[in-house]
Amino acid sequence: MTTPLTKPSLDDPRIAIPAASEWYEPAPTAQTERQAEFLNLRDGEMFVNMGPQHPSTHGVLRIVVKVNGEQVVDLDPVLGYLHRGVEKLCENADYHQAICYTDPLEYVASLFCEAAPVAAFEKLMDVEVPRRAQYIRVLTMELNRIASHTLFQGWMALDLGGITPILWSFIERDEIVDMLAALTGQKLLYNYYRIGGVNGDLNHEFMSRLGNWMSRAAAQIDSNLGLMNENEIFVRRTRGLGTLDAATALRMGVTGPNLRATGVPFDLRRDHPYLVYPELEFNVPTRDEGDSLARYMVRIDEIRESIRIIDQVLHEMPDGPVMAKLPRLIRPRPGRAFGAVEGPRGAYGVYAISDGTDQPFRMRIHDPSFVHLQLVGPLTRGNLIADTMAVMASLDPVMGGVDK
Amino acid sequence: MARIPGSGIVRGMALTLTRFFQPKKTVMYPEVKPDIPPRNRGRLELVTDERGTLKCETCFQCAQACPIECIDMGGTDTKGRYAVHWGPAEQYAERREESAMRRSGRTVSDAAAAQESSVDLRPVEAALERVDYDPHHMLQILESVQGAYGYLPVDALKRISRATGAWYAMVYGTATFYKHLTFEPGRNRTIAVCRCANCLVAGAGRVINTLSFEFGTEFGQAIPWSNLRLEALSTHLPDAPSPLVVIDGEPQRELSSRNAESWAAALAGRYAA
Amino acid sequence: MVWSRMTPGGRALAVLLPLLSVGGAVLTALLVVAGPFIGATIGANLPIVRFLAASVITFLITVPVAFLLIYMEMKIIALMNLRIGPDRIGPGGAVMSVVHGLKVLKKEDFTPPSVDVPVFTLAPVVVYLASFMTVMVIPFAPDLTSVGLEFGLLYFFAIGGLGVVGLMMAGWSSFNKYSLLGGIRAAAQSISYEIPLTLSVVGIIILTGTLSLPKIVEAQSGSLLDWFIFRQPLAAIIFFIAITAEANRTPFDNTEADQEIVAGFATEYSGMRFGFFFFAEYVNVFIVSALFSAVFLGGSNAPISLPFSPEIVVDLSGLGLLLPIAAGIAPLLGTLAIGLPIYAISARIKAWQALLAGFLIFGALSTAAIGFWAWAMLPPVADLVWFLLKTFTLIFIFVWMRATLPRARIDQLMGFAWKWLLPASLLNLFVTAAAVLLTA
Structure with missing residues (x-):
């Protein structure tokens, strides 16, 4: 059957080793005015390329930084290293398969990436989700939000040079992830939400782990935060750095904690309620400074609010089915729907058009990380190289969603 | 902040020192395997029924x-x-x-394609x-x-x-x-039709026309949707009637000049089924 | 052939035994013939021979010290991170860093194209040389100094500053922007912190009137309050911060901030050249800790003197020829004496386990006995123990800081040195000088 092929070897004369003149890439030619401005080096300026493999880039982001000494003059994020064409893939899969394609978009908090398409498809189908399923969704989503935010504070500290918080965060996150694994079966890409409900009812492993964790979660997370929150070096490096004002943030389409750190109390859970959020009591934490420290603190306040929501959900959880009665093969009537949820990084939205077949005719995914990444340039200009990392960490982009 | 400068650092140092003495969270992996949750979907498995037979069809x-x-x-x-x-x-x-x-970006000759084809x-x-x-x-x-x-x-x-x-x-x-x-x-079945003068007079032309119409192929070619092949017979077999159709070396004796067309249609229908 | 059927060990023996016997015979003959001459030469040039021996020993000491420090760093940070850390190789993973060293040795020593080859090759040597040359003036104990220089402190600062040249060389020659940034950061940071570092000890130089490290240590003998950390607390704080920056330790490790400039000056290095940078970094940590404990923590002076002074006089010379016999037989007898009762306790204990336990217990006991005897009767041993105890406490603090603190930004770092540390050290200097003038 198979023809044995000769193994490739570096001694093979057919494999050309580039000549010395080919080591350096030729200078790129400018395609646009902005690019021409970026490529124009003044005295004492040089490009430093960071990524796609660099210790501090989140995922595979590449940033070309134009520096003058230590100062960042200009900055150009280069995207697309993780592009998979998820939207197109979803259009070639049926409605159930599409959910599992959106799952790895944001691998840190993937339940939100499921929740958005599921919400859109449910609107297309015009199906009522059972109340117990809604409560379970709120519960798991808030757990995932805490997992994401604890990891964020570890990454933030790591990008500022502290090595311990990331490991403590991973210990916290691991507990939540194990809990969700007991419920959903997977640790990273849960694929738990279904159109019209969830994949399985709460089980004993999940509940016992959750009870265990709830009894000490708040104290443990507070204790972990004590390492960085008051640390003078940390505070001095983040206060007043990368300040974003509310008008710019709204103009740029910023959502989530990054917007709330500028003082705009916008939260989809309260302003465009979905599931059972209107029945729950929670605050929308905001800060007015709009700097990196404010973005950090807003996320930490959100962890506390999420614990509060989980507590209420556990008390009010009704009994009943977790899945609506739906046919196996879903063929919604032709139409269009937009579903959005408030994720740990901002609003995830999915806009789906049905043409009456079992596959979405068009599916557009809105990911907040992509919007936030365009802030890195304006916020970093004029600061130092080290601040690029601090600003980027505080914006908390996840490249899976950016490149889609 | 009215606090003494450096107090946050000192508090952090105290926290790390207390963690220094706390029990560790490492899972000693090769010795201690982590629990696999019962709902895990991480592994594909062929399921057997209670008698031990594979359920996979x-x-x-x-x-x-x-x-x-x-x-x-x-x-x-x-x-x-x-x-x-x-x-x-x-x-x-x-x-x-x-x-x-190819992914490594190298231009190498394809060894599999470079081989001389046997056909x-x-x-x-x-x-x-x-x-x-x-x-x-x-x-x-x-x-x-x-x-x-x-x-x-x-x-x-x-x-x-x-x-x-x-x-x-x-x-x-x-x-x-x-x-x-x-x-x-070599495992093909052949339908060979004799085209000698006798047979043509007796109706071989009509057989050929019917067969090639029914099978939808040219005379002398394989029939695409089956392993049959329409051929011309090189010489008329001795003691064989005219018109002569030989299937896999077996002369067909039911065929006569009168039922040539209907017989050929029936043959094609048999193979098509 | 016999050779082809021999095991590798057998082959080694077959080669080594004749060589050793012949070599031994030749050496003995040479010693007999040239012995008096060699003795006379050594006697005549004693300072040179002493210097050579001291530098070789110092050089050899830095390697195990670096291994120990790397292990400490891995393990302590792991424990603070709620991890276990290295635990597979050796007891508690103690040999891990040695294995790391071996790994670095056998890795490919790659010189990237388009680097400046001579400078690139020399840089690690310069860095390591600067580190190990400073070890030579460290006063481990009153008589345990490689080179008892009169101007030891000055020498220390001068040679310590040389390491920056190596870092700059590495950064410049690597043909890499990260390396360049790292090298320049190293130069800027090191020069900025040299000044408060040097100025902070001037007060002590005024107080003691000497630049010699053994004499500074001697000036702190007496009670605990004679230590300069209590007499010059501000200088101690400035000095501590400055040596943290000098040794490129967190929170001042901007030269190799991996989140910003990957690995700084060492980005393009691999194999043992990288190993030299790595070793030099840890040797630096050791020597700055040793310097701090010598200058501020009383060096080899004991913080408390024992309430009793044991007099253990063991006169081994009386035993004569019996001494080597006793030394040979004692471990055997001791092992048996401890192993037999253990064997007799339970039937489940196998003979080899009992013997092993006996050997280990006897070893521990005899080491403890000899150690206590040396402690009591040989003053340098006690002094060395105190000195190393203080030094390693400081190293623990450095590692602890690394586990806790994030990295300061480069401009904050420089601003801190020039705006705060420099005025503070000047203030300390003037106050000390005024106090000395007024009391004199």
Whole structure:
């Protein structure tokens, strides 16, 4: 059957080793005015390329930084290293398969990436989700939000040079992830939400782990935060750095904690309620400074609010089915729907058009990380190289969603 | 902040020192295996029923439905002759080495393609020309090739895979899926019609016309949807009636000049079924 | 052939035994013939021989010290991170860093194209040389100094500053922007912190009137309050911060901030050249800790004197020829004496386990006995123990800081040195000088 092929070897004369003149890439030619401005080096300026493999880039982001000494003059994020064409893939899969394609978009908090398409498809189908399923969704989503935010504070500290918080965060996150694994079966890409409900009812492993964790979660997370929150070096490096004002943030389409750190109390859970959020009591934490420290603190306040929501959900959880009665093969009537949820990084939205077949005719995914990444340039200009990392960490982009 | 400068640092140092003495969270992995949750879907498994028989019916539906093509199925057919598989061919040696070299951006001659083909590939090229190298017309290509050779030579399949860009496994899978496509030469059944003067007078021309109309093929070629082949008989067999049709060396005696057309239609109908 | 059927060990023996016997015979003959001459030469050039021996020993000491420090760093940070850390190789993973060293040795020593080859090759040597040359003036104990320089402190600062040249060389020659940034950061940071570092000890130089490290240590003998950390607390704080920056430790490790400039000056290095940078970094940590404990923590002076002074006089010379016999037989007898009761306790204990336990217990006991005897009767041993105890406490603090603190930004770092540390050290200097003038 198979023809044995000769193994490739570096001694093979057919494999050309580039000549010395080919080591350096030729200078790129400018395609646009902005690019021409970026490529124009003044005295004492040089490009430093960071990524796609660099210790501090989140995922595979590449940033070309134009520096003058230590100062960042200009900055150009280069995207697309993780592009998979998820939207197109979803259009070639049926409605159930599409959910599992959106799952790895944001691998840190993937339940939100499921929740958005599921919400859109449910609107297309015009199906009522059972109340117990809604409560379970709120519960798991808030757990995932805490997992994401604890990891964020570890990454933030790591990008500022502290090595311990990331490991403590991973210990916290691991507990939540194990809990969700007991419920959903997977640790990273849960694929738990279904159109019209969830994949399985709460089980004993999940509940016992959750009870265990709830009894000490708040104290443990507070204790972990004590390492960085008051640390003078940390505070001095983040206060007043990368300040974003509310008008710019709204103009740029910023959502989530990054917007709330500028003082705009916008939260989809309260302003465009979905599931059972209107029945729950929670605050929308905001800060007015709009700097990196404010973005950090807003996320930490959100962890506390999420614990509060989980507590209420556990008390009010009704009994009943977790899945609506739906046919196996879903063929919604032709139409269009937009579903959005408030994720740990901002609003995830999915806009789906049905043409009456079992596959979405068009599916557009809105990911907040992509919007936030365009802030890195304006916020970093004029600061130092080290601040690029601090600003980027505080914006908390996840490249899976950016490149889609 | 009215606090003493450095107090935050001191508090952090105290916190790390208390953690220094706390119990550790490391899981000693190779010795201590982590718990696998009962709902875990991390492993594909063939399920057996209570008598220990495999429940899998080899319907390939799971492999076709899997959105990210992580399921692939393979094996030999029931008679143990042909390897079949459905799924990404990247895992198989025949594709992996080529594409790995190409992915590295190197221009290397393809050793598999560089080999001298054992058959003349011109008919394959002609068949590919006809559908403009479109892999979506795989069945049509394969039928034309089978029509030309009477069977599907391995080199022809490789050439198809290379020219259309379809995975070799897909080409092979299609070829094994349809019953009328065959890989072995010489196992064809021939319908030979004698064209000597006697037979032509007795109605061989009508037989030929009917057969080629019914089978939808030219005289002297293989019938694409079956392993039959229409041929001319070189010499009239002794003691045989006219018109003469020989199927696999067996002269057909029911045929006469009167029922030539209806007999040929019945024959075609028998094979078509 | 016999050779082809021999095991590798057998082959080694077959080669080594004749060589050793012949070599031994030749050496003995040479010693007999040239012995008096060699003795006379050594006697005549004693300072040179002493210097050579001291530098070789110092050089050899830095390697195990670096291994120990790397292990400490891995393990302590792991424990603070709620991890276990290295635990597979050796007891508690103690040999892990040695294995790391071996790994670095056998890795490919790659010189990237388009680097400045001579400078690139020399840089690690310069860095390591600067580190190990400063070890030579460290006063481990009153009589345990490689080179008892009169101007030891000055020498220390001068040679310590040389390491920056190596870092700059590495950064410049690597043909890499990260390396360049790292090298320049190293130069800027090191020059900025040299000044408060030097100025902070001027007060002590005024108080003691000497630049010699053994004499500074001697000036702190007496009670605990004679230590300069209590007499010059501000200088101690400035000095501590400055040596943290000098040794490129967190929170001042901007030269190799991996989140910003990957690995700084060492980005393009691999194999043992990288190993030299790595070793030099840890040797630096050791020597700055040793310097701090010598200058501020009383060096080899004991913080408390024992309430009793044991007099253990063992006169081994009386035993004569019996001494080597006793030394040979004692471990055997001791092992048996401890192993037999253990064997007799339970039937489940196998003979080899009992013997092993006996050997280990006897070894521990005899080491403890000899150690206590040395402690009581040999003053340098006690002094060395105190000195190393203080030094390693400081190293623990450095590692602890690394586990806790994030990295300061480069401009904050420089601003801190020039705006705060420099005025503070000047203030300390003037106050000390005024106090000395007024009391004199």
